[in-house]
Amino acid sequence: MSRRLVITRVDLFDRHPFVCAICEDHKMLEAQGIPEHAPARILNNIYVARVSQVVKNIGAAFVEIEKGKKCFLPLSDVEDAVFVKRISQKQVLSQGDELLVQVVREAVKTKDPQVSTNLSLPGSYSVVTSGRHRIGVSNKLDATTRSRLKEAVNGIYDNELGLIIRTNAAQVPEDVLADEVTGLQQQMRELLQYAPYRSLYSVLYEAEPEYVRILQNQPLDGLEQVITDDTEVYAGLLRFADTHVQPGLKEKLCFYEDPQLELQKLYALQVQLERALHKQVWLKSGANLVIEPTEALTVIDVNSAKHVGKKQPQQQHLQVNLEAAQEIARQIRLRNLSGIIIIDFIDLDAEEDRQLLLREMRKLVRTDSVKTEVIDLTRLGLMELTRQKVRKPLREQFFTADGHA
Numbered sequence: 001m002s003r004r005l006v007i008t009r010v011d012l013f014d015r016h017p018f019v020c021a022i023c024e025d026h027k028m029l030e031a032q033g034i035p036e037h038a039p040a041r042i043l044n045n046i047y048v049a050r051v052s053q054v055v056k057n058i059g060a061a062f063v064e065i066e067k068g069k070k071c072f073l074p075l076s077d078v079e080d081a082v083f084v085k086r087i088s089q090k091q092v093l094s095q096g097d098e099l100l101v102q103v104v105r106e107a108v109k110t111k112d113p114q115v116s117t118n119l120s121l122p123g124s125y126s127v128v129t130s131g132r133h134r135i136g137v138s139n140k141l142d143a144t145t146r147s148r149l150k151e152a153v154n155g156i157y158d159n160e161l162g163l164i165i166r167t168n169a170a171q172v173p174e175d176v177l178a179d180e181v182t183g184l185q186q187q188m189r190e191l192l193q194y195a196p197y198r199s200l201y202s203v204l205y206e207a208e209p210e211y212v213r214i215l216q217n218q219p220l221d222g223l224e225q226v227i228t229d230d231t232e233v234y235a236g237l238l239r240f241a242d243t244h245v246q247p248g249l250k251e252k253l254c255f256y257e258d259p260q261l262e263l264q265k266l267y268a269l270q271v272q273l274e275r276a277l278h279k280q281v282w283l284k285s286g287a288n289l290v291i292e293p294t295e296a297l298t299v300i301d302v303n304s305a306k307h308v309g310k311k312q313p314q315q316q317h318l319q320v321n322l323e324a325a326q327e328i329a330r331q332i333r334l335r336n337l338s339g340i341i342i343i344d345f346i347d348l349d350a351e352e353d354r355q356l357l358l359r360e361m362r363k364l365v366r367t368d369s370v371k372t373e374v375i376d377l378t379r380l381g382l383m384e385l386t387r388q389k390v391r392k393p394l395r396e397q398f399f400t401a402d403g404h405a
Contacts (some may be wrong), residue, residue, distance in 0.1 A: 003029075005218065007211045007228040008256075008263045010270050012398065018230075019269055020211045022218065028272040030333050032210050033397035042103045043391065044207035046119055046191070048084055048198050051097040061093050063101060063115060066201045071115040073101065080131030081117035084196055100130075100195055100204065106391055109295075118162075119191070121184045121205065124216045124244060125169035125177050126153075128184040129162035130192060138167040140366065145170050152177060158185045171221050180244075209233075212240050217369045220249060229256040229263045276334050277395055283327055287320045291331060293393065297340035300328055304346060317346040318353045322360055329364035332372070336397075338389040342382050358383070 003024045010019045018034040034041075047065040054061045054075075061078075062070045078092055085098035101115035118131040135157055137146040149165045152174040157163055163185075169177050191204055198204060207213065211233060215226060226249075228234050234255045241250040256263045264270060275281070281289040286306035292299045302324040304317075328343060348354050354377055361383065365372040368387075375384035391397075 002224050005226045006267050007233050010264045020214050043106050046102045046205035048200055048202045049101045051093050051095055054093050071113045073115050077116050121188050123180045123184050125166050126181050127164040128188045132162040135163045137165045140167045141170055153181050168219050225254050226252050227254045227256050283323050298337045300343045302345045321345045321357050325361050333368050335394045338387045341385040347381055
């Protein structure tokens with residue numbers, strides 16, 4: 001299969017937002033939208049913040065990363081905090097404390113952005129953190145590979161920092177991984193060393209552009225091409241390729257300049273995005289999905305609709321459910337649905353069929369770069385999933401709270 005990262009502007013609802021899309025054989029798997037005139041992104045930025053309020057009964061504090069811009073900080077997340085100024089040694093946190101925080105979740109509807117005091121600097125194959133002083137390896141790798149990668153970095157690991165080895169590291173030479181870890185550790189040490197001399201609200205680390213973050217999360221051996229028709233983005237990709245240890249990346253970069261056919265039309269991005277913003281999704285079999293986000297959770301209903309099969313009813317139901325599971329896994333990732341997700345599949349009588357569906361769903365969500373967990377099937381036959389909240393759902397990236405584009 002041919003997988004590409006496509007970065008371009010798209011004509012959508014009389015607007016022209018930037019879209020970063022992962023496409024496989026021209027089918028969109030993942031998309032991140034950046035509306036025109038959007039405020040600067042703060043996700044993953046590191047700030048010198050000030051504690052404005054400590055609310056012990058909810059186990060949290062509110063901190064300002066700039067004047068008047070509040071963020072939510074759980075008190076359970078302050079164990080390894082790096083303080084620039086501290087009011088009292090007796091309190092976990094006090095109003096007026098200044099400390100380093102990193103934005104780990106964007107604002108969602110009425111909820112403020114969330115920050116953490118465990119700072120992290122991401123690379124393509126590893127992540128270096130200020131807290132949790134140990135070496136962790138992706139659970140998506142087998143035990144032998146995890147042991148090999150851990151051994152590969154043991155000699156260079158700084159035990160005053162934390163280190164996470166990513167899934168992508170299994171596909172590159174060990175010296176490439178070691179070079180990246182060495183560079184990230186040096187960057188983190190310098191950040192912590194000079195932080196006490198920086199003024200309140202300073203940005204100590206500014207995250208890479210969104211298209212770079214998406215690129216970092218993709219296994220390079222499975223990515224055929226990174227293509228854009230924007231000169232500024234292409235220049236940014238070249239800079240990233242020159243300064244980061246990703247062998248073979250530069251050869252995959254492509255600047256698209258065909259005057260006969262726009263890049264957005266070549267990949268039918270407008271059509272695919274419009275479909276991803278509708279609540280109904282049709283399947284090849286004639287069945288359909290209805291996706292309804294609510295304030296508390298997202299509900300996905302599987303309907304046989306126009307499906308007409310020649311098999312026994314239970315066989316047909318299993319077949320439709322398996323087809324639906326595959327599309328649901330894609331839609332969850334594409335629409336960036338998060339929190340609690342409830343799926344109402346077509347009822348299955350046989351326990352072995354229900355377990356087969358459960359195993360298939362767990363297998364499908366493993367490819368998601370965002371932590372996703374299939375919990376179980378309830379007594380009513382509803383499948384429960386949870387997906388980590390990191391970024392806004394796709395719909396909120398293009399629409400305001402009142403539904404306007």
